[in-house]
Amino acid sequence: MIEVIEFLVTWTPFLLGGFLSNIGVTIVAVMIGTCIGAGLGRLRMHQRGALARGSEFLSRLFRNVPTLALLFFAAFVLPREFTVYGSDVVIEIPLWFKAALGLSGSLIGFTSESLLIAHQNLKRQDDSAVMIFVPTWGASVMISFIASSTASLVGVSELISRSNSIIAATGTSHLIPVYLYCAVFFIVACLLWAALIDRMKTSSLLLSLLKRAAA
């Protein structure tokens, strides 16, 4: 037992580093996904014709394609670097950023859908229904956070990939404690996030922000 604890303590900094990249990738994905999704949602509210239909199709595409498929697509089809048009500036796309792009897909689809629903509720002057956006958005962020673990399958050095690395490198027989320990990281982070969302549900600042976005 003490041996197991010593083993886990030894590797905690290494695992924690991996977990930080889960969090980092998720934050970037949420930012990209929410912004693009809100943009698509607004196009659907205020435009007619091809533009509205195009953004509706894109929203549905991102909603229906699994995150892992987008992740593989982003990791292997997007170029590693590109040259800014008309200049010599070469911009490199790191793997974790590609993973964030892949993860952002479901958030794009989700934000666009939910904003549209909030827009309809706003028309009916139903403020509490507008705020439903917050817990559902919080839940979809949590799903993306959980899905960030699949970035290990394309080679991002996050928590699960690091736990597999230490299992392979040390040849340890403590597979069960290592995996359970990793689960604790996710559980704690998710519970903290859920508590935060619970507070945000009644925030008046968020309500006014949402009203502007869905207007």
Place this chain on the structure above:
Amino acid sequence: MDKTTAAWDKTSSAWDKTSSVWVARSTGWRLARSALAVLLLIGASAFAGAVDSSPVLNAIKEAGAIRIGVKTDVEPFGYINSSGEIVGFEIDLAEDIAKRLGVRLIKVPVSTEVRFQKLELGEVDLLLATVGDSLERRKIATAIEPGYFESGVTVMLRPGQRLKDWNAVRGKTLCALQGAYFNRPTSEQYLLTLQTYKTVRDALLGVTGGRCDGFLYNAPAIKNLLKKAEYRGYTADLPEALVTPWTMFLRKSEGGKDFEKYLGDVTADWYRNGLINRAASTWGASSSRWPADQMALWNRKESNGKYTCDRNDKGQWTAECRRVEFVKSDDVSGLHALGLTLKENTGIDLSYVYDAYDRHQIGMGLAYTMLLTALSIAASLALGLVSATLSEARIPVLSRLVFFVMSLGRLIPPLLMMYFLFFAVGELLLTNYEVKLPAIFVAVMCLAYYSAGIIMIALHEATLLLRKTKPSFQLTLGTLASAIDHARWPIKQALINVTKMSMIASAIAIPELLSQVNLIMAEKGNLVVMMSTLLLAYYLITSFWIHAFTFLESRFYPSRQQS
């Protein structure tokens, strides 16, 4: 009637015209091309040895560093030692290359499955990662001749099942690695069922966990595994099959450039200055004939004092020093004209259209995906409803316990659950109780545990909502229907999420669509086409299930439709 015929005539004559123009142009082009070829030939003989400079080499020199893709899980070729460094036979060779170029060495860990993608994307400059040479691979990348090692494939069998020759392996289930060149020829020839994993570690956990009868892998790595205490009793007596040189690989566009020639000369020099022999004995890397055969060949001299293996005026090695007996794994039997015509004319390689083997793989992947999804949906729903009723039943301890355990599910990544159940618990069950957990059972249970928690909480919230209007409301099997009515939207979302998550199961060797697509990509290198196919296929699969859910919803709750 007349009008249409006339119109038809017009178009067909126009067609004739364009096709004759096309023919004329193509003969013209052919002439020009042969003229060009003659010119090039003259040019080449006049400037024998002059080759284009390599963009990759220039970039390496500019950066002062070379990024070499290496293995980190194949002892003794490339692995992580006890102090956390990447070391091995191939690492010694990589270090020599960096030293000769006078640049820093960056070791980039690559896996069998994605190494060629990383090369093509430019994430590594060079692959030195246990890659066996094959005609297939030469289509997607540039092989450096000669090889720096050679090996065949063999099978490491679990204790107590000695097999004397390859024919006795027929029909066995073996663990293997996604993307290994010998998977397809051996599975076709010996009718093997292969479970392909993403890393050597996972494949070995599959073997020790009793998921397969043995491990199909390169012979030297297996020989090394057998030395370890944990594989006592394991055997690998089959003769090496499909003996192939291991070569370094550069990107396809590097073919014929100076870096390719440079690396070939370096390899030849390794045989001549003895570096390769020293590294091989340091790390214990050898196969039945190697390195003795190649040492003799590359050091042999002709009567005029020149090496037998020398570059001719086209820059190629003497014929007898080249290995051309590559494994031919692309017997394109069952050719379908459509796929090949498309490939020749547009470069789009829809290999699953013309290649029967690939088509079978994709078909099987699709079938597994649908089966897995259907089972997971059923299990999620059942588990969610049962745990909701139990947790609301007010049974002392049990109700609270069910609620607590099930609400943890949505907080843990299903991938982590699968590794836990499949490898960690699976091994424990096998060694102590000789119980083998089927992979598909593991995947379904993990996906169900993840989603059932969401369904349970949705029903719990619906119950609270119903109590506002009817305080005596109690969730039982009888009142479940009205609670589901209020929780339809979140339940549907949870089930849609299940269909989207089924592809995670590829991590535990279930041959679903993602696994199969990766397999074909690793062999054919038709990356963009296969990835786009994957996106499209999953878009259609998810749409199918969404329609199915909406249909069922309208059957059970016809009154109010919700989007």
